[in-house]
Structures are given as C-alpha cells and as structure tokens.
Amino acid sequence: xxxxxxxxxxxxxxxxxxxxxxxxxxxxxxxxxxxxxxxxxxxxxxxxxxxxxxxxxxxxxxxxxxxxxxxxxxxxxxxxxxxxxxxxxxxxxxxxxxxxxxxxxxxxxxxxxxxxxxxxxxxxxxxxxxxxxxxxxxxxxxxxxxxxxxxxxxxxxxxxxxxxxxxxxxxxxxxxxxxxxxxxxxxxxxxxxxxxxxxxxxxxxxxxxxxxxxxxxxxxxxxxxxxxxxxxxxxxxxxxxxxxxxx
Amino acid sequence: xxxxxxxxxxxxxxxxxxxxxxxxxxxxxxxxxxxxxxxxxxxxxxxxxxxxxxxxxxxxxxxxxxxxxxxxxxxxxxxxxxxxxxxxxxxxxxxxxxxxxxxxxxxxxxxxxxxxxxxxxxxxxxxxxxxxxxxxxxxxxxxxxxxxxxxxxxxxxxxxxxxxxxxxxxxxxxxxxxxxxxxxxxxx
Amino acid sequence: xxxxxxxxxxxxxxxxxxxxxxxxxxxxxxxxxxxxxxxxxxxxxxxxxxxxxxxxxxxxxxxxxxxxxxxxxxxxxxxxxxxxxxxxxxxxxxxxxxxxxxxxxxxxxxxxxxxxxxxxxxxxxxxxxxxxxxxxxxxxxxxxxxxxxxxxxxxxxxxxxxxxxxxxxxxxxxxxxxxxxxxxxxxx
Numbered sequence: 001x002x003x004x005x006x007x008x009x010x011x012x013x014x015x016x017x018x019x020x021x022x023x024x025x026x027x028x029x030x031x032x033x034x035x036x037x038x039x040x041x042x043x044x045x046x047x048x049x050x051x052x053x054x055x056x057x058x059x060x061x062x063x064x065x066x067x068x069x070x071x072x073x074x075x076x077x078x079x080x081x082x083x084x085x086x087x088x089x090x091x092x093x094x095x096x097x098x099x100x101x102x103x104x105x106x107x108x109x110x111x112x113x114x115x116x117x118x119x120x121x122x123x124x125x126x127x128x129x130x131x132x133x134x135x136x137x138x139x140x141x142x143x144x145x146x147x148x149x150x151x152x153x154x155x156x157x158x159x160x161x162x163x164x165x166x167x168x169x170x171x172x173x174x175x176x177x178x179x180x181x182x183x184x185x186x187x188x189x190x191x192x193x194x195x196x197x198x199x200x201x202x203x204x205x206x207x208x209x210x211x212x213x214x215x216x217x218x219x220x221x222x223x224x225x226x227x228x229x230x231x232x233x234x235x236x237x238x239x240x241x242x243x244x245x246x247x
Numbered sequence: 248x249x250x251x252x253x254x255x256x257x258x259x260x261x262x263x264x265x266x267x268x269x270x271x272x273x274x275x276x277x278x279x280x281x282x283x284x285x286x287x288x289x290x291x292x293x294x295x296x297x298x299x300x301x302x303x304x305x306x307x308x309x310x311x312x313x314x315x316x317x318x319x320x321x322x323x324x325x326x327x328x329x330x331x332x333x334x335x336x337x338x339x340x341x342x343x344x345x346x347x348x349x350x351x352x353x354x355x356x357x358x359x360x361x362x363x364x365x366x367x368x369x370x371x372x373x374x375x376x377x378x379x380x381x382x383x384x385x386x387x388x389x390x391x392x393x394x395x396x397x398x399x400x401x402x403x404x405x406x407x408x409x410x411x412x413x414x415x416x417x418x419x420x421x422x423x424x425x426x427x428x429x430x431x432x433x434x435x
Numbered sequence: 436x437x438x439x440x441x442x443x444x445x446x447x448x449x450x451x452x453x454x455x456x457x458x459x460x461x462x463x464x465x466x467x468x469x470x471x472x473x474x475x476x477x478x479x480x481x482x483x484x485x486x487x488x489x490x491x492x493x494x495x496x497x498x499x500x501x502x503x504x505x506x507x508x509x510x511x512x513x514x515x516x517x518x519x520x521x522x523x524x525x526x527x528x529x530x531x532x533x534x535x536x537x538x539x540x541x542x543x544x545x546x547x548x549x550x551x552x553x554x555x556x557x558x559x560x561x562x563x564x565x566x567x568x569x570x571x572x573x574x575x576x577x578x579x580x581x582x583x584x585x586x587x588x589x590x591x592x593x594x595x596x597x598x599x600x601x602x603x604x605x606x607x608x609x610x611x612x613x614x615x616x617x618x619x620x621x622x623x
Contacts (some may be wrong), residue, residue, distance in 0.1 A: 010335040011360035056360040088321035102341035103405050115300055116320045117312035118448045130509055135561035135581045136516040147595040149529040157609050203543050234515045248503040255486025256504035257511055263552050273511055299444025315436040316444035322461050368617050373549030
C-alpha cells in the first residue's frame with residue numbers, strides 16, 4: 001500500500017499559499033502585503049521548521065516584508081524591484097498548479113490500477129528452457145581488484161561524511177544564531193548602550209545572508225512594536241536607529 | 248519472423264526496461280526501424296482487449312500487465328508496496344514527472360525550498376533516477392518505470408494536463424520575455 | 436475487462452504453469468468458460484504475427500516466447516550474463532563481498548540508490564545469493580561459494596584485508612547517518 005502522510009504545509013511556498021487561501025484571496029501583490037505579518041508571526045512561533053529549510057523560509061519572509069514596505073511607500077521602488085515582486089507572484093502561482101497536480105497524482109495512485117511485472121526468480125521459467133549457465137563470472141575480476149574497489153568506496157564515503165559534518169556544523173551555528181527574539185534583545189541592548197546605532201553596523205556583524213535577514217526582521221519587529229525611531233537624512237544614506245524615549 | 252514479433256519476445260523476457268539502441272543491436276536493425284516497430288506494438292496493446300501494456304519512459308520500453316486487470320493480478324501476487332509518501336515527496340515526484348529531466352536547482356526553485364533530502368529518499372526507493380549531464384555539469388532527475396507502474400499509465404504524457412504543466416514556462420512568462428525584447432518595454 | 440485479457444495478465448505474471456481451475460478461481464469464473472477463453476487466446480497468438488505463444492502441458496498453461504524467435508532471445512539472455520560488470524554492479528558486488536550477509540536496505544543506503552536491478556543481475560550470474568531472514572523479515576545477500584572459489588580462495592575471510600575492511604567503521608557511520616536522515620521506507 002502506498003500511504004500518504006499529511007502535513008499542514010510543505011515548505012515556505014506551501015505556508016504562503018495556505019495563508020492566502022485561508023483569507024480567500026487570490027495571489028496578488030496586495031494579498032502578499034496583507035499576509036506578510038502573519039507569515040513572519042508564523043515562522044517566529046513555529047517550532048517544527050527543519051533547520052535545513054529555515055533559510056528558505058526567511059528568504060520568503062524578507063521578500064514579503066519588501067512587498068509590504070512597497071505598498072506603504074510605492075514611490076521608493078524601481079521597475080527592477082517591481083519585477084522581483086512579479087517573480088514571487090509568478091512562482092507562487094506555478095507552485096499552486098503543481099500542488100493541485102500532486103493531488104491528482106495522489107488520486108491516480110490511490111485507484112490502485114497499478115501495472116505489474118512478474119516477480120523475479122532466479123529459476124525463472126522464461127529462462128529455464130534456454131539452459132543458461134548458473135555461474136557466469138566476469139573474466140577480469142580478482143580478489144586484489146575487489147580490495148582496491150572497496151578501499152575506493154570507503155574513500156568516497158569518508159569524503160561524503162566529512163561534507164555532511166561540515167554542513168551540519170553550519171546548520172547548527174545557523175540555528176543558534178538565528179532567533180529573531182534573541183536578536184531583538186541584542187539590538188535593544190545595543191541601543192541602551194549607544195542610544196543611536198547605524199543600521200549598516202548592525203548588518204556588518206552578520207555573517208550569513210540568513211543573519212542579515214534575521215537582523216532586518218528583528219528591526220522591523222521592534223519598529224512595529226513602536227520601540228524604535230528610524231532616521232535617514234537622504235535616500236540611500238545611512239539609517240540611524242534609536243530608541244523612542246522611555247515609554 | 249517479423250521485427251515486431253522479435254521485439255515482443257525480447258520485451259517479454261527482459262528483466263529490465265529496454266532502450267531502443269539495445270533492441271536495435273539485438274535484432275541487428277537500425278534504431279529508426281526498431282522505433283517504428285515498437286511504436287506499432289505500443290499501439291497494438293493500446294487498441295485491443297489486451298491483458299498486457301507496453302510502458303514507454305525515458306526512451307525505454309517495458310512490458311507489464313494492463314491497468315484494468317490490477318485487481319485480479321493482485322490476488323496472485325504478493326502486494327507490492329512503495330511505502331509512505333509525504334506531501335513534500337509527492338510534490339517533488341509530481342514536478343519531476345511533469346518537468347523531467349529536471350535539474351535540482353529548478354526543482355528547488357519551483358518548490359521554493361531545498362529538496363536534497365527528498366531527492367535522496369526518492370533515489371533510495373527507486374522512484375526517481377539521477378543522470379549526470381556532462382555539458383551542463385549538473386545532475387538531472389527523471390521518474391522511473393516503477394513509479395509509472397504505480398500511476399498505471401503507459402507514459403508520462405498521459406498524465407492530466409501534461410501539455411500545460413510540462414512546458415518549462417507558463418504563458419505569461421513567455422509573454423513577459425517577449426515584451427522585454429521590445430524597446431518600449433523598458434519604459435514603464 | 437474481458438476474461439481473456441484477465442487470463443493474459445495472470446499468465447504473464449505467473450512464474451509457473453497454471454491449471455485451469457486455478458485460473459477459474461482467480462477470475463471467479465467456471466472452468467468451462469476459462470477453457471474457452473484460453474483457447475481463444477491460444478488462437479490469437481497463433482494467428483497474429485506474435486512474439487508470444489501459449490503452451491499447454493498436462494492441463495497446465497504457460498506463456499512463453501515463440502519458438503521462431505529463440506535465437507534473438509538467447510542472444511539477450513547471453514548478453515545479460517556475459518561480459519564485464521558495469522561500474523555500479525562491481526561496486527555492489529564488492530560491498531556484498533566484504534560486508535555480506537548484508538540487507539538490501541543497507542546496500543541501497545551505502546550506494547545512495549536503489550539496487551534492485553543490480554542485485555538481480557548478480558543473482559542471475561551466480562555471483563551472489565539471497566537468503567531470507569524470517570526474524571528481520573528481510574533478504575540478505577552474500578557472495579556465492581562458486582565465486583569465492585573462482586577468486587582462488589577457500590573461504591570468504593581469505594579476501595585481502597578481510598578482518599580490517601569488513602569492520603570498517605566508515606560504513607557503520609554511513610548507515611547510522613542514513614537511518615537517522617532517511618527512515619526506512621517499507622521494503623517491497
């Protein structure tokens with residue numbers, strides 16, 4: 001039997017799609033801007049996101065916040081950035097088509113109109129009438145060759161293991177450094193110490209793209225909670241962040 | 248005997264899917280002729296009231312029982328299983344079925360998430376196959392005959408909406424690409 | 436589907452000749468009807484330009500390749516079991532030699548792909564043998580005595596560096612990693 005495990009969603013696009021559908025909206029820029037906060041809220045509280053997939057979830061979060069900020073300040077955005085938003089809409093529509101197709105594929109499999117092969121048997125009746133040899137070794141094989149091959153296989157596996165360990169280490173550091181809530185605390189602390197912080201300094205401390213996104217999300221979150229003031233003297237110049245006077 | 252009958256004998260005895268070029272070398276004929284004869288056989292099985300089906304996948308052919316008789320065949324054989332399929336695996340299989348041969352990056356892009364682990368799992372279960380493209384220096388993935396057998400189809404083209412979903416680009420993407428070639432498109 | 440087509444499916448998957456009464460019970464029909472349908476099938480194969488034929492022996496029926504094509508069929512069977520091993524087959528054989536008795540799932544995990552077809556080929560050539568472990572409900576593979584003798588050895592542990600290589604920790608580590616990342620899909 002082929003069983004299907006059902007999960008709430010699969011991957012960041014699955015989450016995005018389920019949020020949009022739960023609001024009964026179509027895939028549009030307005031819809032994406034509207035659900036941006038829900039999406040970020042979900043990944044902040046979700047405990048079951050696979051660390052391997054976290055970066056992909058955050059990337060979509062960053063795109064959504066970008067769309068949301070554009071909805072608020074449309075004149076700041078260029079045609080090129082417009083394109084990027086179209087891409088997310090397009091990607092999501094295509095994904096939705098494949099999710100629908102996967103449901104049809106599941107139904108087809110479940111009808112169990114499977115095609116069968118004869119089971120394999122060494123004494124297969126289709127062969128027995130041909131008097132085939134029961135032992136047919138390849139000519140150029142010897143025990144030394146087997147040993148050599150086995151050592152090569154071990155070598156290949158060792159490389160694979162080392163690579164996996166490296167990736168795992170990367171993930172672990174990612175995981176430990178990545179919490180948005182922790183980042184909020186760090187930023188608040190920096191502001192207590194310094195009163196004013198440059199946004200670029202915050203980002204300079206980030207080591208990976210994911211960390212940049214986390215910083216970005218943390219700052220936005222603090223802004224939403226109305227704990228921060230942003231000042232920018234002109235377009236594309238440094239952004240200064242400071243705390244609102246004690247609330 | 249005719250080429251078609253020889254091919255039927257070979258497909259009946261073979262334990263694995265047969266490539267056109269292997270069939271050609273065994274029967275000592277040109278690939279073109281083999282292709283025409285196999286196609287005839289493919290249509291014969293489709294047309295008649297037959298208990299056998301010829302699967303065509305990845306330019307390989309394999310003889311199996313027909314979909315309509317699955318119930319009676321299950322009585323004779325031990326139940327075959329392909330284990331559990333999670334929603335992410337099902338999505339990946341669907342995308343590979345419609346878009347294969349597909350590169351890993353393209354699969355990741357459509358699902359919006361890294362699919363390494365899912366691919367490893369599907370390879371182990373024999374539901375997808377990996378082949379290395381030397382020119383593009385990338386691995387490509389296709390569906391195996393085993394998965395086609397679970398679908399009960401003769402070929403992937405028989406999947407619902409195959410023409411629409413198998414195209415690498417949807418219509419609006421094509422239109423957009425065409426528009427960007429026009430000088431006026433830069434002025435928005 | 437028609438009775439005739441059901442019988443064709445059953446005869447195709449059956450490894451041994453089938454009696455009329457077994458065919459009747461599987462298709463839930465009377466022996467008389469089955470007999471008539473089998474006769475019809477027999478005539479179909481006779482009349483057309485077919486690569487298959489139905490033979491009757493001791494009231495038992497069996498589907499086989501037509502005699503006229505035996506030369507080309509023999510060529511295929513010979514090709515399957517002669518010549519040098521492909522790279523993947525040699526790898527599987529090596530792993531079975533040093534790590535046997537080894538479960539199919541473990542072999543798949545070490546190689547990262549499903550090895551069903553490769554194992555079949557090694558079984559056909561008499562290089563490995565299969566034994567079913569009732570407690571673990573799994574097939575295990577070892578190299579055959581014929582193959583050990585062919586290598587000029589008296590027993591399996593005469594393989595060069597056997598003690599060291601058969602216990603290589605790397606493989607256990609790979610298997611542990613695979614088991615934690617890719618939980619066993621139920622075997623077929």
